Amino acid sequence: MEKRRIYCNSCKNGTWHEVMASHIQEREDDLWGYAQRFDAEILRCCGCELLSFRLVKHPFAFQDKKDKPDEEIYPEREFNKRQRRFFWHLPKAVHTLYNETVAAHDSELHLLSTVGLRALIEAIVADKLAKTQYGKSLDSKIDALAPLFEPEVINTLHDFSKMGNRAIHDHIAPDRLDVHRALYVVEGIMEYFYSIADHAGIFQRLREEKVEEP
Ligand SMILES: [Zn+2]
Structure with a gap:
C-alpha cells in the first residue's frame, strides 16, 4: 500500500x-x-x-x-499551534483574554495577539492586586508586580509593554517568536496566581484523606 x-x-x-x-x-x-x-x-x-x-x-x-x-x-495540522495551558479557576476576563490571545497567535495575527497580551497582563493585575498598588498605565501595573517576581521578569514585561505600544500606536507587529516567548512568561505569572495554590490544596486534601483511612 x-x-x-x-x-x-x-x-x-x-x-x-x-x-x-x-x-x-x-x-x-x-x-x-x-x-x-x-x-x-x-x-x-x-x-x-x-x-x-x-x-x-x-x-x-x-x-x-x-x-x-x-x-x-x-483537519488542519497543529504543529505550529501552541499547547494551551489549563487553569482551573480563572476569572472570566482573564480566561477570555488568554484564549483569544493564544488563538490570535495561532492564526498569525501578530498585532492582535500583542494587544491581547497587554490586556491580559492588565486583567491579571486588576484581579490579583489592590487598586491602591498601581496607577492607570500598564507600566505602573507591571511595577506593582515587582515584589513578587525577579527583576528580569519585570524588565521583560516592560519590554512587552513597549512592543505593545508600537503595535497599538504605530501598527508595527512584533515577530511571531517574540509573542510566543512573551506568552510563556505570562503563563508563568498565571501559574503563580491561579494554579500553585490549587495544586497545593489538592495535595493537602488528598494527604489528609489518606491519613484518615483506617
Ligand atoms: Zn498518529
Whole structure:
C-alpha cells in the first residue's frame, strides 16, 4: 500500500500514513473556464490510526510552469499551534483574554495577539492586586508586580509593554517568536496566581484523606 509521511495531530510528530483511498479528477473551474486537476486521498496514521484527508490542487494549464501544486490537509495540522495551558479557576476576563490571545497567535495575527497580551497582563493585575498598588498605565501595573517576581521578569514585561505600544500606536507587529516567548512568561505569572495554590490544596486534601483511612 502506498504511504506518505505527514505530521500527525495525535502522535504530535511526522509519521507514515497509509493511503487508504485515492481519487483523481479534472474539474472545470467556474471563474477561469479551464479544467483543473485535483488529487484526493484518505490517509491513516500508521501509529495511532487517525484519519486525515489530503487534497492537491494542480496549477491551470495557463499558469507559469514554475507554479507548484497547492496541498491542503484536513483537519488542519497543529504543529505550529501552541499547547494551551489549563487553569482551573480563572476569572472570566482573564480566561477570555488568554484564549483569544493564544488563538490570535495561532492564526498569525501578530498585532492582535500583542494587544491581547497587554490586556491580559492588565486583567491579571486588576484581579490579583489592590487598586491602591498601581496607577492607570500598564507600566505602573507591571511595577506593582515587582515584589513578587525577579527583576528580569519585570524588565521583560516592560519590554512587552513597549512592543505593545508600537503595535497599538504605530501598527508595527512584533515577530511571531517574540509573542510566543512573551506568552510563556505570562503563563508563568498565571501559574503563580491561579494554579500553585490549587495544586497545593489538592495535595493537602488528598494527604489528609489518606491519613484518615483506617
Ligand atoms: Zn498518529
